[in-house]
Structures are given as structure tokens and as C-alpha cells.
Amino acid sequence: MAEPQTASRKFDVAIIGAGVVGCALARRLTLDGAQVVVLEKAPDVLDGASKGNSAILHTGFDAPPGSLEQACIARGYREYLDLSEELGLPILKTGALVLAWNDEQVAKLPSLMEKARKNGVEDVEELDRADILKREPHLSETVAGGFLVPGEYLIDPWTTAHAYLLQALENGAEVRRDAEVLSGNFDGAGWTLSTTAGPVEAGQVINSAGLYGDIVDQRLLGQSSFKVTPRKGQFVVFDKTAAALASAILLPVPTEKTKGIVVCRTIFGNLLVGPTAEDQESRTDASTDAEMLQGLRDRGIEMIPELEAQEVTTVYAGLRPATEYQDFQIQYREDQAYVTVGGIRSTGLSAALGIARHVSELMGAEARFSGPLEAPILPRVNALSNYHERDWERPDNGGIVCHCELVTRREIEAALDGPLPPATLAGLKRRTRVCMGRCQGFYCTGELAKITAGRFKTPIGDKK
Structure with a gap:
């Protein structure tokens, strides 16, 4: 099931990249009956964009209506709620509060609520300042208004992706790590990929390489329809005693560039503040910056004054594969047996299962491969949650x-x-x-x- 020593097997599908989206794709296509191999350039899975995020299962209430991103989030959200029970994935329903802190932000709340309803999230509820402070008594009294999104959850971002890949492996897929794709040749019937772990043959290729998505397209197709500009998001994580200061996910009024600074518990029992949104050239630099981190801590204290007395446990940064486009960049080139899954930014964790369904349908997977597995193995994972039995x-x-x-x-x-x-x-x-x-x-x-x-x-x- 893990890394085999022979490259003689020909696969139906080679998936490039073992982030959360690649893991979800491996699971979906394996369950569709495909013989799948996952190729990861790093020594371990989840070593790129998927290793650093805010670990929230979003409803997609604020996604652009009618976008592919919104559709994939909505599908992924529904499937996750079902799958979490089957695989034993920890999940904590907290709801989210979108908070306005000045009159300008208050004026934007009605349009944000209308956007949510257009996206099928119809249970949003407007709250006045008194309602918000009753729900979140530790919030600063300078809060001006907001609304409730009841369906937002906290989840474990790593166990989730591991569970997707483990189910693929248990049902016949393979994963090869330290297997960077260097080049490839399509002969009209299938692909031969040159990797640092040896050659791989596959009928179809899916590029879900995240931060390297445009580079992989260039290597295999000679061109890419988008350019990845990594967007760094830094986070401050407070000690577990701070988690009692916020019950809901506290979201700002978003801007066109970013969802803004979030304050929320984690399913591991901490409280985090972040992320920043810093575009950069480097695809590997996930370093943190003292000035930025101090700004995050200060912003957290502005929202929840009692955070000033709380210790910081750790800090980290994640990189998101932003592109020049606002929407996901997913394209199936049927004549080249090739799918690009690019531009999956901060909502990749919530959208992963929906993306996998979408790609499966684009490829006609149920008809193309041997058909859905009748009784797939359901591995149970180790639930890492402070709110569940350990x-x-x-x-x-x-x-x-x-x-x-x-x-x-x-x-x-x-x-x-x-x-x-x-x-x-x-x-x-x-x-x-x-x-x-x-x-x-x-x-x-x-x-x-x-x-x-x-x-x-x-x-x-x-x-x-």
C-alpha cells in the first residue's frame, strides 16, 4: 500500500501532489474504481500548503455566488458531515459570528447576508451589539454589530487529509513520496512520467500540486493558464486556557483580497489569531515575522481584551497558492488525458471533497473505470481533539x-x-x-x- 519498489504497474490515474485536495482526489477516484497512484515531491504528505491553515469547515456563505469555489465548498461541506461519522473524524459545531467594528463595516452586513442566502446558507441571523455580547461576553464592547452563521465547524486539518488518503490506500491505491515529477510524455493513449523515484505510467494525470501547480503544467504541457503567487498567512496560537474566551469562530467583514483576521478556538483546545495575507515570490518561505506576529496579537487583544494576560504557545505560517484569478482553476483537457486543479486557496480544506466530486464528473470516472467499489474499506482514524475521547x-x-x-x-x-x-x-x-x-x-x-x-x-x- 505504501511506496513500492517497482514501477512496472500501469495506473489508471496519477495524482501529482499529496495535499488535502490530492488526498481527497485519491479517495474519490479509488472509490470510483480507478487504479490510483499519488506522487508527492516531499518526504511526507501534507508538506506544502496543507500543513498550515485555520482548520475551519466553512459553509461557503461568503464565496462568490455562482463560482466553482462556492459549488465545491457546498458539496464538500455536505459530504464531510456524512463522512466524518464513517471515518471517526472529530468535528465541533461552534457557529461563526461575522463582526463589524465600525459604521462602514456595519453598512456591509446586509449585502454579506444576502450573499450567504444566494449561496444556499439561509440560516444566517442578524445580531445587534447586545446579542453579540451576550453570546460572547469576553468580546470588546466596541463591537458594533454582526450576524450569526450557525453551520460553521472546527475540524482537524491533518487527520482529515490522512483519512482520505488512508481510505484510498486501504482500497488499493499507492503513494510514492520523494517522487517529484520532472517531465512527462503523452503518446495519445497514456502518460509516462519521469520522477525522482523512477518512471510512472498512467492513463490519466491530475495536477494538484498546489504551490507548484503552474510549474507542473509547464513541465508536462509546456504552458500554464495561471501563475501561482504564494500568499503567506501567519498565525499566533494562544495557550489552551485562552480557548474559554471565545465560543464561536469570530470572523471579520472580508475584503476583496482576504477573509481577514480570524479569532477562534482550535479543535486541539487552543485559540488562534490569523492569518495575515502577504504575497511573495518564494514557494517555500514559511518563516514568521516578529512585527507581523505582534500585530496579530494586538488585533486579538483589541477584539478580546483578556487575551493580553494569555501566553502564546506557538506561531506558524502557511502558504496559499493564490493566482491572478479569484476562482478555482480546474480544467480537464480530455484530448491530453490531463486535469489541472489549481488556484485552490484558503478554502481548500472545506472544498476538497467537492473538488474531488467535480473532477470525477469531469473525467466521467464512473463510466471510464471499473465502477464504484461495492463495499469499500472504511479505516477509522485516531481522533486528535480536546473535545472528544482521546x-x-x-x-x-x-x-x-x-x-x-x-x-x-x-x-x-x-x-x-x-x-x-x-x-x-x-x-x-x-x-x-x-x-x-x-x-x-x-x-x-x-x-x-x-x-x-x-x-x-x-x-x-x-x-x-
Whole structure:
């Protein structure tokens, strides 16, 4: 199921990129009956845009009406609610409040509510200042108005994507990591791809390479219809005691460029503030900036004054594959057996299942391949949530290794021995949350080095 040593097998579909969208595509097309291989250039999956986001399941209430993005979010949202029960994915319904802080923003609220209704989100409810403060008593009294979006949820962005890919693997798909696609040839019947892990043959190719989507199009087609301009989003994460200061997802009135600064709990029990929106040339620079982070902290305190007394646990940045277009860039070139899935920006987590359905329909997957699997395997994943039962509460778990995040030895060993084992410490973090708590690995790194000995190409503590 993992990385095979032979390249002799010919696949129906090669999916380039193992971010959340690539994982969702692998799941969908495998369930449609296709023989699928996922090619990821990094040592581990979710190593690009998908490793840093706000982890919200959006209704799509503020997406451009009639856009492909809105349609994919709506479909993805509905399917996620069903699938979360089947796969054991943690989900927490908090609702969202869109907040206005001045008269100019208040004036925009009616049009935003009308947009939501056009997008099929009809349960939005206008709230006055008193209603908002009753719901969120820790908010600054300078709030001027807003409205409620009841259907917004908090989810786990990494377990979600791993679950999609695990279901694909359990039902016959393959994944090859350290497999950057360098070039390819289409002979009219199928593709031969040259990768750093060897050649791959496939009848169809799907480019879901995220931050590298335009580069992959250039390598395989000789051209791209869009240019990726990475947009950095920095976040500040407060300690778990701060989560009690906000019950709903607190959203600003958006601008044309960005959804703006969000304040919300995470499903892991923290509270985050972010993201920024900084266009840059680098596709790898996810560094943080002290001035920007201080600005985020200050903005959080402006909204929730009691945050000033709260400790910051960590900071991080994610990169979104923005393009010159406002909408998703999804195109099927049937004469070249090639699908481009590009421009999937901040809503990729919410839209992933909908994107996968859309691409499946574009390709005519149910007719093209062997037909939907009759009884697909449904793997159950380890739910990493502070609001659901965890392994540390169950017997015989081997003891707690990471005390900040309450990660057990059994959880770590299950990840290392599973069908999609982590290749890096960062990958293990995304599967278990080790080293992601208040001490940032200060106390558990030594024990982790022993447990993971011989497992990673670069051992823990090796600075090479």
C-alpha cells in the first residue's frame, strides 16, 4: 500500500501532489474504481500548503455566488458531515459570528447576508451589539454589530487529509513520496512520467500540486493558464486556557483580497489569531515575522481584551497558492488525458471533497473505470481533539509521552507502524500532535528520539 519498489504497474490515474485536495482526489477516484497512484515531491504528505491553515469547515456563505469555489465548498461541506461519522473524524459545531467594528463595516452586513442566502446558507441571523455580547461576553464592547452563521465547524486539518488518503490506500491505491515529477510524455493513449523515484505510467494525470501547480503544467504541457503567487498567512496560537474566551469562530467583514483576521478556538483546545495575507515570490518561505506576529496579537487583544494576560504557545505560517484569478482553476483537457486543479486557496480544506466530486464528473470516472467499489474499506482514524475521547483516557496505552498534548506511546507507535508511516518528525507531529504543545517538545523530544530510532531519514536531533 505504501511506496513500492517497482514501477512496472500501469495506473489508471496519477495524482501529482499529496495535499488535502490530492488526498481527497485519491479517495474519490479509488472509490470510483480507478487504479490510483499519488506522487508527492516531499518526504511526507501534507508538506506544502496543507500543513498550515485555520482548520475551519466553512459553509461557503461568503464565496462568490455562482463560482466553482462556492459549488465545491457546498458539496464538500455536505459530504464531510456524512463522512466524518464513517471515518471517526472529530468535528465541533461552534457557529461563526461575522463582526463589524465600525459604521462602514456595519453598512456591509446586509449585502454579506444576502450573499450567504444566494449561496444556499439561509440560516444566517442578524445580531445587534447586545446579542453579540451576550453570546460572547469576553468580546470588546466596541463591537458594533454582526450576524450569526450557525453551520460553521472546527475540524482537524491533518487527520482529515490522512483519512482520505488512508481510505484510498486501504482500497488499493499507492503513494510514492520523494517522487517529484520532472517531465512527462503523452503518446495519445497514456502518460509516462519521469520522477525522482523512477518512471510512472498512467492513463490519466491530475495536477494538484498546489504551490507548484503552474510549474507542473509547464513541465508536462509546456504552458500554464495561471501563475501561482504564494500568499503567506501567519498565525499566533494562544495557550489552551485562552480557548474559554471565545465560543464561536469570530470572523471579520472580508475584503476583496482576504477573509481577514480570524479569532477562534482550535479543535486541539487552543485559540488562534490569523492569518495575515502577504504575497511573495518564494514557494517555500514559511518563516514568521516578529512585527507581523505582534500585530496579530494586538488585533486579538483589541477584539478580546483578556487575551493580553494569555501566553502564546506557538506561531506558524502557511502558504496559499493564490493566482491572478479569484476562482478555482480546474480544467480537464480530455484530448491530453490531463486535469489541472489549481488556484485552490484558503478554502481548500472545506472544498476538497467537492473538488474531488467535480473532477470525477469531469473525467466521467464512473463510466471510464471499473465502477464504484461495492463495499469499500472504511479505516477509522485516531481522533486528535480536546473535545472528544482521546487515547490517554483508555487503558493499556503505554503511558503519556507528550504531556502538553497528552499523546500516548500507543498513538506514536501506531502512527509509525501504520500504512502511511511518517518519514519526518513534522509528519509525526501532524499524525499525533507530539511536540506541538506549550513546551514545543522540550520535555518529550528525548523519549521520541528513542521511540523513532531508525524510522526517519534524518533522526531527531540530527541537524544535517
